[in-house]
Amino acid sequence: MTFTRRALVAAATAAPSIAMAAAAPRKLGASPAKAAFAAMPFTYLDSGSTHPMPLGARAALEEYLRYKTRDGTTPNYSMDDKEKNVFAQFGALVGAEPDELCFIQSTTMGENLVLQALGFPQAGGRIVTDALHFFGSFYTYGELGKAGVDVVTLPMTAEGAIDMDQMEAAVNDKTKLVAISLVSTVNGFEHDLKRVCDLAHAHGAYVYADIVHAAGSTPTNLRAAGVDFAASSSYKWLMGDFGLGFLYVRKEIQDQLTRPWWGYHQVASFQSHVLPYDPPGDSVVDATAQSNATGLFGMGTTSWTGVVQLDHSLTWINQLGVANLQAARQPLADALQSELRRRGYEPLTPLGSRTALVGFALKDARRKLGDLLQKADIRMTVSQNRFRISLAVFNDMNDIDRLLAVLPKSPPA
Numbered sequence: 001m002t003f004t005r006r007a008l009v010a011a012a013t014a015a016p017s018i019a020m021a022a023a024a025p026r027k028l029g030a031s032p033a034k035a036a037f038a039a040m041p042f043t044y045l046d047s048g049s050t051h052p053m054p055l056g057a058r059a060a061l062e063e064y065l066r067y068k069t070r071d072g073t074t075p076n077y078s079m080d081d082k083e084k085n086v087f088a089q090f091g092a093l094v095g096a097e098p099d100e101l102c103f104i105q106s107t108t109m110g111e112n113l114v115l116q117a118l119g120f121p122q123a124g125g126r127i128v129t130d131a132l133h134f135f136g137s138f139y140t141y142g143e144l145g146k147a148g149v150d151v152v153t154l155p156m157t158a159e160g161a162i163d164m165d166q167m168e169a170a171v172n173d174k175t176k177l178v179a180i181s182l183v184s185t186v187n188g189f190e191h192d193l194k195r196v197c198d199l200a201h202a203h204g205a206y207v208y209a210d211i212v213h214a215a216g217s218t219p220t221n222l223r224a225a226g227v228d229f230a231a232s233s234s235y236k237w238l239m240g241d242f243g244l245g246f247l248y249v250r251k252e253i254q255d256q257l258t259r260p261w262w263g264y265h266q267v268a269s270f271q272s273h274v275l276p277y278d279p280p281g282d283s284v285v286d287a288t289a290q291s292n293a294t295g296l297f298g299m300g301t302t303s304w305t306g307v308v309q310l311d312h313s314l315t316w317i318n319q320l321g322v323a324n325l326q327a328a329r330q331p332l333a334d335a336l337q338s339e340l341r342r343r344g345y346e347p348l349t350p351l352g353s354r355t356a357l358v359g360f361a362l363k364d365a366r367r368k369l370g371d372l373l374q375k376a377d378i379r380m381t382v383s384q385n386r387f388r389i390s391l392a393v394f395n396d397m398n399d400i401d402r403l404l405a406v407l408p409k410s411p412p413a
Helices: 005-010 032-036 055-069 079-094 107-117 135-146 164-170 193-202 251-256 293-297 304-320 322-342 365-375 397-406
Strands: 101-104 126-130 150-154 175-181 206-210 229-233 245-249 267-272 285-289 357-361 386-390
Touching: 055 304, 079 101, 079 304, 101 107, 101 293, 107 135, 107 175, 107 206, 107 229, 107 245, 107 293, 126 135, 126 164, 135 150, 150 164, 164 193, 175 193, 193 206, 245 251, 245 293, 304 322, 322 357, 322 397, 365 386
Parallel strands: 126 150, 126 175, 175 206, 206 229
Antiparallel strands: 101 245, 229 245, 267 285, 357 386
């Protein structure tokens, strides 16, 4: 698949119009999607850490700044319209209705709000998670374990997966929550989300999915899978920025939850009785909450700069089509898997994975590869004992060839 250059240049404007054409990516041709991003002075294979902002999102921010300076050049500017579009576009991207979505600060905030709404740790019970969940959540569930919650963490298999047989053995009638990453930040492993949900629901448990590496990158349908909760930040595959994310709450369970906090963004109607000319009343205020996800979990001020970026990028991603993006990058992922396995590198990512992340284990990876990659102007994630390549819409086989030319022909001792 290729994107027409005219369409992708058009995508760099604040109101893009994308045309798609189906064909196989050519190894020697530069990805035409590069036209929608700034020219980078290095090979960027680290979008799974922070995705570059499209030029169209930058233009949208510049328009927003004109609006905020009140210079008179944006007379019909409406943040309400942009917020509505962002909810609609994100919902279309992940298979969710707008009333199932709420703005949050980050994925971690979403996960913690879910835990509070379900009464953890006071309620007790079992939580089943796994070693390929976000490593930042290990701390969360470790603390819940100390507080008396029965936390079971399933191991990663030798193939870089989570064994469903082990999950079936771990989930029982005492389980209240199964918490996973739909796509693992470690190696791109993708759970069969519907199978996980069917298992959990058969035992009366809820399912929470971290979708930060799925949303905008890998075809996802939350409602079809039956997942109860999901959360995502926007600075990775949604091409947004830090400080704004989404919490999904399946509408059928919303009335089963305890509101974990109170904030004015939850309010549907409001009448105070204590200020001048207020109508009399028996209380300080009469208020009702919205009957949606925001009515349960909404809190404070939303990042408008984040909304403005997503207003552009989510629309663009939906026009391109996540399935098209996935199909276009698959030859790149397959080339990495094939060549690095042939060289003897220890794979972390299962063969046939359709996600944007490809990982390998290498002892002392940062010491052995860090300087090589830096000198070659290649940016990717290199951890203490592993490295990870992130494949974005602007990457092409040229980027893969540059990386393979720099990595040692066999794993360095």
